[in-house]
Amino acid sequence: MSAPPVTSRVTEEAPGSARPVWWLVLKQELVELWVGGRVLNFLILFSILMSITAFLLATNNELSLVPLEQTVVVALTAAITFGLFIGLIIAAESVTGERERATLEPLLLTPTSHRQIIFGKFLAALSPWPATFALAIPYVATLSQGEPVLWPALFWGAVAGTILSIGFIGFGILVSIWSDTSRISLFVCLLAYAVSLVPSQLPTEFQDSPPGTVLAALDPVESAAQLLTKTVQDGSPLGQVWSYIVAPVVLTVLILVLLFWFAAPRLGLQAGRARSHERVPRTAEVSA
Amino acid sequence: MTQARDPQAASARTEILLSEDLRKFYGSRLALHSLSFSLEAGRVLGFLGPNGAGKTTAMRILTTILEPSSGRFVVDGINSDQPEKIRHKIGVLPEGLGFPKQLTAIGYLTYFGQLYGRPSGDARRRGLALLTDVGLQHRADSAIGTFSHGMRQRLGIARALVNDPAVVFLDEPTLGLDPRGQQELLALIRAIARDRGTGVVLCSHLLSEIEGICDDVVIMNEGQVVAKGTVAEVIGQTQPTQRNAIRLRVPPTSVDVARRALEALPDVELGTPADETSGWLAVQLVVPDGESAAEEYRLKNGILRALIDADVPVLAFEVGGGRLQDVFLQLTAETIL
Numbered sequence: 001m002s003a004p005p006v007t008s009r010v011t012e013e014a015p016g017s018a019r020p021v022w023w024l025v026l027k028q029e030l031v032e033l034w035v036g037g038r039v040l041n042f043l044i045l046f047s048i049l050m051s052i053t054a055f056l057l058a059t060n061n062e063l064s065l066v067p068l069e070q071t072v073v074v075a076l077t078a079a080i081t082f083g084l085f086i087g088l089i090i091a092a093e094s095v096t097g098e099r100e101r102a103t104l105e106p107l108l109l110t111p112t113s114h115r116q117i118i119f120g121k122f123l124a125a126l127s128p129w130p131a132t133f134a135l136a137i138p139y140v141a142t143l144s145q146g147e148p149v150l151w152p153a154l155f156w157g158a159v160a161g162t163i164l165s166i167g168f169i170g171f172g173i174l175v176s177i178w179s180d181t182s183r184i185s186l187f188v189c190l191l192a193y194a195v196s197l198v199p200s201q202l203p204t205e206f207q208d209s210p211p212g213t214v215l216a217a218l219d220p221v222e223s224a225a226q227l228l229t230k231t232v233q234d235g236s237p238l239g240q241v242w243s244y245i246v247a248p249v250v251l252t253v254l255i256l257v258l259l260f261w262f263a264a265p266r267l268g269l270q271a272g273r274a275r276s277h278e279r280v281p282r283t284a285e286v287s288a
Numbered sequence: 289m290t291q292a293r294d295p296q297a298a299s300a301r302t303e304i305l306l307s308e309d310l311r312k313f314y315g316s317r318l319a320l321h322s323l324s325f326s327l328e329a330g331r332v333l334g335f336l337g338p339n340g341a342g343k344t345t346a347m348r349i350l351t352t353i354l355e356p357s358s359g360r361f362v363v364d365g366i367n368s369d370q371p372e373k374i375r376h377k378i379g380v381l382p383e384g385l386g387f388p389k390q391l392t393a394i395g396y397l398t399y400f401g402q403l404y405g406r407p408s409g410d411a412r413r414r415g416l417a418l419l420t421d422v423g424l425q426h427r428a429d430s431a432i433g434t435f436s437h438g439m440r441q442r443l444g445i446a447r448a449l450v451n452d453p454a455v456v457f458l459d460e461p462t463l464g465l466d467p468r469g470q471q472e473l474l475a476l477i478r479a480i481a482r483d484r485g486t487g488v489v490l491c492s493h494l495l496s497e498i499e500g501i502c503d504d505v506v507i508m509n510e511g512q513v514v515a516k517g518t519v520a521e522v523i524g525q526t527q528p529t530q531r532n533a534i535r536l537r538v539p540p541t542s543v544d545v546a547r548r549a550l551e552a553l554p555d556v557e558l559g560t561p562a563d564e565t566s567g568w569l570a571v572q573l574v575v576p577d578g579e580s581a582a583e584e585y586r587l588k589n590g591i592l593r594a595l596i597d598a599d600v601p602v603l604a605f606e607v608g609g610g611r612l613q614d615v616f617l618q619l620t621a622e623t624i625l
Contacts (some may be wrong), residue, residue: 018402018405018406018407019402019408021403024399024402024403028388028391028399031388031390031391032388032390035390036390101386102382102384102385102386103385103386103387103388105353105380105382105385106380106382106385106400106447107403108353109351109352109353109375109378109380109382110375110400110403110404111372111373111375111376111404111405112403268353269348269353
């Protein structure tokens with residue numbers, strides 16, 4: 001059977017310049033996440049959770065059970081926590097999902113920097129965070145009842161949420177690079193997420209004790225919650241609360257260093273086995 | 289700009305792919321033992337072997353996904369210690385390739401064209417030309433999720449060509465396709481080598497397709513090359529006992545007549561195939577050692593002549609060892625058993 005002749009000449013090159021790889025990967029990922037409907041589903045879930053949270057907080061506020069400032073802080077913390085969950089889920093599947101769908105291999109076969117591929121995926125996984133924060137604004141604005149507490153709340157919420165999102169998404173992609181399946185990466189990420197929420201659930205007595213204070217300073221989510229409480233609720237100046245920014249920032253920087261300098265260049269078809277040069281055993285080992 | 293491959297210039301060149309003593313260990317297990325072969329531009333090389341023979345390991349090394357434990361390979365003059373540069377020179381259709389379902393066919397090819405450094409407009413034009421080559425031009429703007437398996441394989445081949453590669457690696461490209469789809473895809477692969485001067489490495493379990501379109505063959509078993517050469521050379525490696533085994537088919541009503549005609553022939557022994565009721569007969573030529581090939585041909589022609597003289601219609605006549613499958617089964621017998 002004969003086939004039609006195949007083009008043997010490349011068409012003339014058009015004027016224009018090649019785009020950076022991270023930009024191409026980001027565009028591609030955004031299409032899959034947003035046009036594919038995955039992020040939209042998460043945003044609907046986020047809205048439902050925020051509605052329930054806001055309703056409960058508003059009820060408590062009307063009964064004068066909780067002060068207004070604290071209501072705003074709790075709503076903000078909830079928005080950040082739900083937003084982190086979305087980002088973490090997307091990040092956890094960013095590499096393992098491609099492995100499972102067999103779409104990673106063609107990407108690895110292109111002469112592109114693996115670091116740039118991961119950077120594109122990182123930015124794409126970060127993209128739902130501004131949307132979730134924007135969705136949270138009406139809830140926080142309503143709960144603040146026109147009081148000036150709204151503006152510092154939004155500012156510090158954006159700062160803390162962005163730092164935490166960058167760290168959590170970096171962690172999710174890191175786990176995804178080192179996991180063979182999405183099931184494993186999701187399990188590890190959700191476990192880490194749950195652990196990060198534990199300190200805030202501990203008894204108040206423990207939280208106020210020295211070990212509790214240390215634990216709060218080390219846990220990035222609790223640190224961020226404390227930061228919001230001190231700045232928004234107590235009105236403390238930045239000079240008194242900077243210690244609560246340290247844990248999220250340090251952890252985020254460490255994760256990003258680990259992700260882009262160590263893990264990304266080793267991105268491979270199998271978890272942690274990128275073009276690894278296997279050890280050549282001695283002859284005796286082979287024959288044995 | 290990526291230069292076009294001139295088929296004439298390419299075919300004048302030799303050894304567009306050269307593998308020298310490639311070895312791969314997984315821990316202490318030797319998965320690939322001393323793989324050496326070469327491929328010339330414009331030729332199709334069939335890569336054969338039973339499951340676990342080391343084909344996938346070899347393909348992944350040659351496509352820079354895995355690093356060899358020792359040995360080297362050269363693609364279009366570039367040594368294997370420069371994997372980034374080699375990736376510019378190769379196109380790959382991996383087995384079981386996945387696709388982003390929301391993306392259109394042209395969007396997919398444009399994306400990969402851009403990953404190879406082409407500007408957007410050029411990548412799109414190139415993508416459209418490739419879609420025409422693989423017969424998908426009318427579905428350029430359709431989402432890949434709506435494509436059949438055969439269409440996806442064609443799209444995968446088009447993707448493997450976006451960088452105008454010197455060598456294309458195709459891993460089981462016809463897997464899961466219906467017979468017509470298989471034939472169309474094989475014709476396309478042949479055309480890629482013929483018209484573009486590209487070297488094609490075709491990994492397949494379907495021996496008939498390898499035999500039909502490949503110029504050269506490498507047969508692997510348990511990590512080692514057990515036969516290599518042109519298809520004719522490899523087929524020539526069959527044992528004499530296999531070459532002298534003949535299966536022929538006559539109408540079931542003529543089986544007795546055919547048996548009597550064949551029993552009358554000297555140097556011919558009749559066997560009893562399991563499917564004699566459907567008209568199949570097994571014949572073994574008795575050719576003494578040292579006899580020339582001409583004697584074999586004389587005896588085979590004698591069988592046909594005897595059947596014709598007995599007025600028996602010959603529906604099929606298969607000479608053992610005359611197909612790649614016979615060599616493959618012979619060389620990989622231990623693994624299969």
